[in-house]
Structure formats: structure tokens, C-alpha cells
Amino acid sequence: MIFSARTLRGTLLASLMLVCSASVQAQEISSGHLAAARSAIGAIQATEQFDNILLNAATQIKAELIVNNPNLQGEISTMVDDKAIELAARRGDLENEVARVYAKLFTEQELNEIAAFYQTDAGKKLLSQGPVATREMMSAADVWANGIMRDLRTSAGEGMRQIVAANAPAGAAEGGVAAPTTGAAASN
Incomplete structure (x- = not known):
């Protein structure tokens, strides 16, 4: 017999609810x-x-x-x-x-x-203003995360240029930093 993922999830959820219900009643x-x-x-x-x-x-x-x-x-x-x-x-x-x-x-x-x-007044205000605070917090976290990503990308790019320059064969970096390569090296 073949069960769809939906049927299987439903069966598992129903079983879990029965176990949890029995557990709660037993306590x-x-x-x-x-x-x-x-x-x-x-x-x-x-x-x-x-x-x-x-x-x-x-x-x-x-x-x-x-x-x-x-x-x-x-x-x-x-x-x-x-x-x-x-x-x-x-x-x-x-x-x-x-x-x-x-x-x-x-x-x-x-x-x-x-x-x-x-x-209390503070508790009631937390309930009413909590969703607004959460929304604004998530917005601030997104701005912060984007800044962190930008700054880390810039810093890692500079670090990568230093690594490539340090590992370049003698004389290869005279005209500037060699671009990093990925995969197989090109042959000429």
C-alpha cells in the first residue's frame, strides 16, 4: 500500500496528538x-x-x-x-x-x-506594542545583517587578494594581484 506524504503526515500528527493527549491527562x-x-x-x-x-x-x-x-x-x-x-x-x-x-x-x-x-499597565502595553516592536526589531536586524554581509564580503575580498598575492609565483604579482582561479588551471 502506498501512502502519500500528506496522508503519512496526517497519520503521524494524529498519533502524536493522541500520545500527547494521553500524557497530559495522565499528569x-x-x-x-x-x-x-x-x-x-x-x-x-x-x-x-x-x-x-x-x-x-x-x-x-x-x-x-x-x-x-x-x-x-x-x-x-x-x-x-x-x-x-x-x-x-x-x-x-x-x-x-x-x-x-x-x-x-x-x-x-x-x-x-x-x-x-x-x-499591569506595562504588561498590557507589552501585549499591544510587542508586535510593532518585533516588526521593527526584525527590520533593524535585516539592515544590520546586510551591513555585516557587505563589510564581510569587502574584508574577505581584501583578504583573498592578500592570500593570492602571497601564494603567487615570483614575478607574477609585479603588475598587480593575480585573480583567484577556481577549478582546473588554464593551459597554454
Whole structure:
């Protein structure tokens, strides 16, 4: 039986998720620790990035169904919205799983400290301005890296000229530095 890379990746991912899920469930986490984790993930807005998953899924499914049944657009839209609303309560499952992830990685005290910091004005500003700072940091790093590359290339070129001059046969460098050669030497 031949599996596509996509099928194999999907199977491996599903297996990994089952193992991780069993591992997380096997590890006992106190209710206080979970409460601290929920507080921390709320403070750092860890799950906000997932807020549009259900909305996006509903939009995609509506589009798929309407393509095949354009005359039922209104009914399809209403039906999918109703089904999505029924599933909205499962958002709490995600919050619980994320809280368990954080509880495994941080102590209860650390989670309380994280939550406390991100509820301060400085913590809130870090959350709101962090993406801007990261973008500007990456831009500055790109400019710096380009300058380093340029300067290293210039310096290495000068170093290469010195190496070639030092290794040139006597008299060959009288008119200037010989150009470096690569591969087989030309014969005349």
C-alpha cells in the first residue's frame, strides 16, 4: 500500500496528538494550578488568535455548500450559522487544553506572576506594542545583517587578494594581484 506524504503526515500528527493527549491527562494538575494557568492565558491573550477559527470554518463550509446549491443560499447560511452556534460552547475545551499546556510548563507561582505582570499597565502595553516592536526589531536586524554581509564580503575580498598575492609565483604579482582561479588551471 502506498501512502502519500500528506496522508503519512496526517497519520503521524494524529498519533502524536493522541500520545500527547494521553500524557497530559495522565499528569495530575491541581485545580489551583489550572486556575492560575487560566488567569495567565487570559492575561496574555494566548487564545485570542483562535477566535476566528469557528467563524472561518463556517464561512468556508457555507461557500462550499452554496456552490453546489446556489438556490438555497439563505437556508444554507442560516443552517450553518445555527450549527456553528451549537459548536461555540466547545471553545471552553480549547481554553482548558491551553491551560493544561501552560500548567505543565510553568509552576502555579510562575503563572500567578505572569498573570499579575500582564495585568499591569506595562504588561498590557507589552501585549499591544510587542508586535510593532518585533516588526521593527526584525527590520533593524535585516539592515544590520546586510551591513555585516557587505563589510564581510569587502574584508574577505581584501583578504583573498592578500592570500593570492602571497601564494603567487615570483614575478607574477609585479603588475598587480593575480585573480583567484577556481577549478582546473588554464593551459597554454
